Each structure stands twice: as structure tokens, then as C-alpha cells.
Amino acid sequence: MGRRPRRAGDKQTGRSDADLGPLAGYVGYVLRRAQSASFRHLERSAGELALTPGQFSQLAAIEANPGINQRRLAALFGLDKSTLSPAMEALVARNLVQRTRAAADARAWSLTLTAQGRQLLARMQARIEAQERIIAATLAPAERRRLVAVLRRIEAALDAAE
Amino acid sequence: MGRRPRRAGDKQTGRSDADLGPLAGYVGYVLRRAQSASFRHLERSAGELALTPGQFSQLAAIEANPGINQRRLAALFGLDKSTLSPAMEALVARNLVQRTRAAADARAWSLTLTAQGRQLLARMQARIEAQERIIAATLAPAERRRLVAVLRRIEAALDAAE
DNA sequence: TATTGTTATACTCTATAACTATA
């Protein structure tokens, strides 16, 4: 008999050479795997900056929309206002975000970045862009822009579906 | 003066017309949005089947690897064994998965689907494939296969990065 | 009455550490 081919369940290697089956062919599933890998990589590369991907996105959105309130920021990310309340509290406690009462509405906060927040955001952005370069290196030239467009269309189509 | 253009912060609409800023151009971020939309859609379309996307993937992997043990199943998804323990417990309690002691190793479980598990998996798979058709409808013909390949390459590149 | 934000509470998903039983 010839060499036995490597099979699922091979005790020698200890590696999980099990099979994903049909999962491996679903866009939804490979999307999840790629997204998880992006988070894992970002968490590793954030290191001493101690910013989660979610916190990065919140700082970036506040920079892009200075004076935004928590309701609008929550809506931008599809979160409930009660989720954003403690999240902003944590960024304020780290002196990354400044909350002042909105001039036009005393119920609402006006969110802006502090100097320290802008500086930390810039440092994190450099690491995000390093990740983007790793991603771009796997793509043919000009494929990156198409990928972004495709993913946006997928999001919109799924949110619009019954 | 002419009509005022719609601006961020417009109180009339109540819509969050705030701006994602540079986030909107990052592959990592649009990946996250698309993946979240996929989960939301799947949770809606699962309905009375009461299966989460994670549970679906576990059933599918057990079907593809009958007799797999929990360690290998955990490794397949990058989870800790302690995460899988209660997850399998829940599927066994619903009579979807059968756990028997592995013949070759009395420490390990041998996981297989019950008839009920196979039937529920098949019903859920039909809904997954409905989602895949929604996704495919946003893509040019033959773009789907390329997207799957691209996402796999991105996952591999990020996991390999320092 | 409606809206902005906070708080109490709970649920899901995940991990680490300590353990039991077996190899």
C-alpha cells in the first residue's frame, strides 16, 4: 500500500485539519473569518495605545463630526444610546473626548476630541493604515477600491432585505 | 439665497446624516459593516429555527466531520475548549447533537448530528443560501468566486502578520 | 408629549485558571 494521505482526525499532528464543509464557500462565512482576523490583528497592533477597534471608530467619527451628540453618534454605528453612554464616559475619563453641553439644546452633549485624543487617534490611524497596506498587498492593483464598493453594496442589500 | 443643502446635524430629519470620515474608505471597516449586516440578516431570517450564525456553523462543521471531538471543533473556529463546552451542551439539550465517548480515547467526546439536527441544519442552510443569493445579486457574474478568494487571502495575510 | 442622556439590569460571547478523568 502507498502512503496514507493526511486525514481529518490525524492524531500525529495535533493540528485541526478538520474540514469547514460548505461553510468555506459562503461569502457570509468568509466575511466573518476575514473580519475576525482584522480585529485580531488590530488588537495586536494597537498594543500600548490601548484602543479597541470600536474606540478607534468612535474617535474617528467624533473628529469627522465635531460637536456631534451621543444620539447621532449611536445612530451612525447602529448602536443604542445606552451603549454609547458608558463608552463615551470611558473616553472622557481618559481625557480623549471632551463633553460640553450643546449650545442649542441643554439635554445634549457636544462631543469633541481633546488635543490628547487627536494625538492618540493619529497614532492609531497610522497602525490602521499599516493594516490596510497588508490587505492591499493581497489584492491586484485597483482591486481594493472595487472590494470596498462590493462590501458596501452587500451591506446595503442585506439591510434592505425583508 | 438658494436652498440650503442638507448638512450633518440637520434637526429636521432626525436621521443620522453624520459622516464616517476616513473610516468609510478602510477595507477593515467596511468589512466589519458588511459582516454585521450579514449577522443581522441571518438572525432575522433564522426566525423560528432559533439558530444563531455560530450555532449554524457548529452544526455544519459536525456534519462535515462526523465524530469530531470538542478540541478539534474549537480549533477549527479559533475558540477555546472552554467556550465550546457549554455551546455543545446547549445543542445536546436541544437534541441536535449527539455526544458519545470516542472509541479510541475515553477522555474525548465523539460529536455527531441527530436526525433532528440534520433536519434543522438543512432548513437553516436553505436560509443561508437565500442570503447568499441576495449577496450574489449585488455582484457581477463570476465576481462572487473572486470575492471569496480575496477574503480568504486577507484572513491569511492578517493572521500571518507580526 | 417627545427627546437626550443615564442607570440598572441582563444576555451573549469570549477567555483564563483550576479541576477531574484519562492517556
Next chain:
DNA sequence: TATAGTTATAGAGTATAACAATA
């Protein structure tokens, strides 16, 4: 000693509901 699995526990991240202050 090492491995498969379980359990206790903890920490994110999320939501709903009830509430206070303001519109």
C-alpha cells in the same frame, strides 16, 4: 506529564426599561 473536557469566574459588548432633565 500531557490532554480532553468541565466549571467558576470575569470582562467585553450589546440591549431593554425606567428614569430625570429639557424641549
